[in-house]
Amino acid sequence: MNLAIALRSPARFRWHWAWLTPLILFIAVMAGTAIGETSISMETILKVLANRLWGAGYAVDRIDAGIIWSYRLSRAILAASCGAGLALAGVVLQALLRNPLADPFLMGISAGASTGAVAVTITGIGAGAVTLSLGAFAGAGLAFGLVVLLAHAANSGTGGDRGTQAAGAIILAGIAGSQLFNALTAFIIAKSASAEQARGIMFWLLGNLSGVRWNDVILGLPAALGGLLICLWYRRALDAFTFGADSAASMGISVRKVRGILITAMALVTAVMVSMVGAIGFVGLVIPHAMRFLVGSRHTRLVPASALAGAVFLIGSDILSRILVPGQVLPIGVVTSLIGAPAFAMILVRGTRVR
Amino acid sequence: MRLAAERIDWTIHGHKLLDDVSLVVEPGETFGLIGPNGSGKTTLLRVLAGLRKPKIGRVLVDGLPMNRMRRRDIAQSISFVEQQAETLDRIEVREAVALGRTPFLSPLRSWSDQDDAIVSQALDDVGMHHLAGRLWHTLSGGERQRVHIARALAQQPRVLLLDEPTNHLDIRHQLSILQLVRQLPVTVVIALHDLNQAMDCDRIGVMDAGRLVDIGTPRQVLTAERLRRTFGVHVDILDDPIDHSRIMRFRNAV
Numbered sequence: 001m002n003l004a005i006a007l008r009s010p011a012r013f014r015w016h017w018a019w020l021t022p023l024i025l026f027i028a029v030m031a032g033t034a035i036g037e038t039s040i041s042m043e044t045i046l047k048v049l050a051n052r053l054w055g056a057g058y059a060v061d062r063i064d065a066g067i068i069w070s071y072r073l074s075r076a077i078l079a080a081s082c083g084a085g086l087a088l089a090g091v092v093l094q095a096l097l098r099n100p101l102a103d104p105f106l107m108g109i110s111a112g113a114s115t116g117a118v119a120v121t122i123t124g125i126g127a128g129a130v131t132l133s134l135g136a137f138a139g140a141g142l143a144f145g146l147v148v149l150l151a152h153a154a155n156s157g158t159g160g161d162r163g164t165q166a167a168g169a170i171i172l173a174g175i176a177g178s179q180l181f182n183a184l185t186a187f188i189i190a191k192s193a194s195a196e197q198a199r200g201i202m203f204w205l206l207g208n209l210s211g212v213r214w215n216d217v218i219l220g221l222p223a224a225l226g227g228l229l230i231c232l233w234y235r236r237a238l239d240a241f242t243f244g245a246d247s248a249a250s251m252g253i254s255v256r257k258v259r260g261i262l263i264t265a266m267a268l269v270t271a272v273m274v275s276m277v278g279a280i281g282f283v284g285l286v287i288p289h290a291m292r293f294l295v296g297s298r299h300t301r302l303v304p305a306s307a308l309a310g311a312v313f314l315i316g317s318d319i320l321s322r323i324l325v326p327g328q329v330l331p332i333g334v335v336t337s338l339i340g341a342p343a344f345a346m347i348l349v350r351g352t353r354v355r
Numbered sequence: 356m357r358l359a360a361e362r363i364d365w366t367i368h369g370h371k372l373l374d375d376v377s378l379v380v381e382p383g384e385t386f387g388l389i390g391p392n393g394s395g396k397t398t399l400l401r402v403l404a405g406l407r408k409p410k411i412g413r414v415l416v417d418g419l420p421m422n423r424m425r426r427r428d429i430a431q432s433i434s435f436v437e438q439q440a441e442t443l444d445r446i447e448v449r450e451a452v453a454l455g456r457t458p459f460l461s462p463l464r465s466w467s468d469q470d471d472a473i474v475s476q477a478l479d480d481v482g483m484h485h486l487a488g489r490l491w492h493t494l495s496g497g498e499r500q501r502v503h504i505a506r507a508l509a510q511q512p513r514v515l516l517l518d519e520p521t522n523h524l525d526i527r528h529q530l531s532i533l534q535l536v537r538q539l540p541v542t543v544v545i546a547l548h549d550l551n552q553a554m555d556c557d558r559i560g561v562m563d564a565g566r567l568v569d570i571g572t573p574r575q576v577l578t579a580e581r582l583r584r585t586f587g588v589h590v591d592i593l594d595d596p597i598d599h600s601r602i603m604r605f606r607n608a609v
Contacts, residue, residue: 100443233462240457243440243503249406250437251510252430252458297444 021308025080032076032315033068036322040064040072049073075212079318079332080311081224082273083283087291087310088227089266090284091302095238096259097167103285104270107170107263108177110279112143113271114205115181118188122197132204133275139181140271147177166245166259206331207280209318216276227269228307234262235299242297282336283310286344293347313340356417356432356513356542357382358403363412365398365565372398373409374565380514380544385537387553387573388546390562391586396546397438399562400516403544404435416514430458434512436503438519442491449487451502452477455509477508480535496523504532508539517545521552550577550586550603561585574601583609 034040048068050056089104097106105111116139117132119125125135151173155166189198231238237258240248245255270284287310288302295301317335324330358380365373373395380386388396401407403414405421414421421429434455455477456470478484481501486494494502500523507515517536521529533552536543547553554573561569561576563585569576582590582603589606 098443236457236460236462240454242442242444242446242451242454243437244442246401246406246437247440249426250404250430250433250435251454252427254426292445296450297446298450 018304021304024308025311028312028315029073029076029080032079032319033072035319036067036072037326038067040068044068070213074214074217075209075318076315077217078212078220078277079209079314081217081220082277082280083287083310083312083314084307085220085224085227085269085273085310086280086284086314087287087306088224088231088303089270090286091288091291091299091306092231092238092262092266093284094288095241095299096262097170098241098244099167099171100289101285102171103281104266105178105274105279105281105284106174107267107270108143108147108174108181109140109267109270110205110274111178111181111185112146113137113140113274113279114185114201115139115143115188116275117204118185118193118201121201122188122193136275137271140267140274143177143181144267144271146180147173150176170263203331204278205333207278207333207336209277209321209332210329212277219272220276223269223272224307224311227265228303230262230265231299231303231307234258235303238262238299238303278331278333280314280333280336282333282340283314286340287313290344290347357415358433358514358542358544359415359418360399360403361413361415363399363402363409363414365395365402365407365409371565373402376412376565376567378560378567378570380542382542383540384557385543385545385555387556387559388544388562389548389550389553389559394562395565396562397518398565399567400435400518400544400546403514404433404516405429406435427458430510432512433514433516434507434510435516436500436507436518436520438522440503441499444491446491447487448483448489448491448494448502449474449478451491452483452487452505452509455506458510473511474509477505480508481505482531497525497528500524501528501532504535512541514542514544515539517543519546519548521547521549550582553577554601554603577601577603 030042030045033045034042044060044064045068047056047058047060048065051058051060051065052069086104090102093102093104093106094100113136116135116137119139120132120135147170151166151170154173155169189201193201237248237253240251240253245259249255273280288306291302291305291309295305314332314336317332317339320339321330321332321335324335360376360378363373363376364371376395376399388399390396398407402409405414405424405426408422416424416429416432452474453470456466456473459470460466475484478487481504483498483501483505486498491499491502500520504517504520515536520536521532524532529549529552533555536545537555545556553559554577556573558571559573559576560567561581568585569581577592579590579592582588587609589609591604591606593602593604595602
């Protein structure tokens, strides 16, 4: 934990660590591009990048160039965006709801997305004009809207400590919404899916980056960056929730407004990610906790650290999902949990020993 | 700063928690709120802090209606210490106190040396400087309460609202907190359980079933008759031969 102490000890953020961020991200993206069934040398990658970005005109193998530019690079960048976005959503929900089990899918988003995806692929809603991603996004939006309405209705009928009540209402409404949409998904699959379709849906639900192209990156990257900017903008408000919503309000935070903006923004980021690559679990739940151990719970440090760690973690998981079983790509959600759970256990145990 | 409540009602689930409460807290005074459990002390403090917006009645801050002020502006002059506020975060004492600077910071206005100095002063004021680096979950109940008070002081309030701040403290720290509160150059409204401690306030208000039933100096208010009616106890009021202050000796419940 020496690293953790070095990162935590000063009261203020050490900005001279910040220059490492783009470097680490660049290395991760390069690794994600280089490693796979056919390994490609770093030199080739850099040449292809130079050709593409400023028309350098190096001679490279056309197949290699195709793999790098059309498949792996876009995939690595989207993996990074998803990892960052989901980790940030986790940070925000855990901070606002004061619940360590909060994760990006709490608000029914993954359940809604799966219902939407299933509705499009199996029942043929939209008659081919609606893509799976669009269906998933619509489903996620619908589920989120329903959960918000339910939380609002449940909350207005209760008294006591307002902040705690609201957080409790949101969590319970999320559980109810998720259950409802999961049941709908299961119903549609059981009623009309073939075994082949069911397997395909299952695979998609566990997360799948194989179909990623540049037009996905055009959506995913801005979503992640937008999420990051919003979190940084509201970093002090997030800190102010440390002792609950009432305490935040007494320190000048407009609780309702801040909570509305942040939860909606994070739901949007999550919905964008889920509709493109499926519900990749674990990142949004565990990366924020792991980063709290490493850099502390102040959001000036926690927000950038979680975004970076989420990005790197998902690129790493994607690489492993491609090379772990030769000739087969594992669902990335399986890999994130397989390597994430023991890694987190290690951080937990070592973290408690240091304190 | 002059804080006034005008005819405030607060009802929840059909229960009237505050019933036509009016009071004026004068600048610089230490105003004690006493009353049995569930009499509405905490609710009144929350309304005065702007955390609850009453549908009937209003709160005035230096004559300005509070419901027309922004949250941030309220927090720059009024700070509130809850009876209990906990966290699971691994937060250091100094970081917790630094939260008090929130209403003065913005996304673009960053932490300054002046903020550092204010936080250090607040830690000094409650005698917690030596524990500045300790993690929250390693603190005792009394230490946590002192951190909350330091956090409220870091807001540099002109009105400090305290909800039974001495609850978890040993007698030494109870006295030191009350002494500190009296010395602060701010208006203080403090809910208290210990009636002998309330004797040291400039004025006190007695809450009973949501109503402010009496208001005045401790000597005027804390009479045997009042204590019997509102608190349901028989009391002997004694004269301390050392400094002639009043002492209440509680004999038995009515």
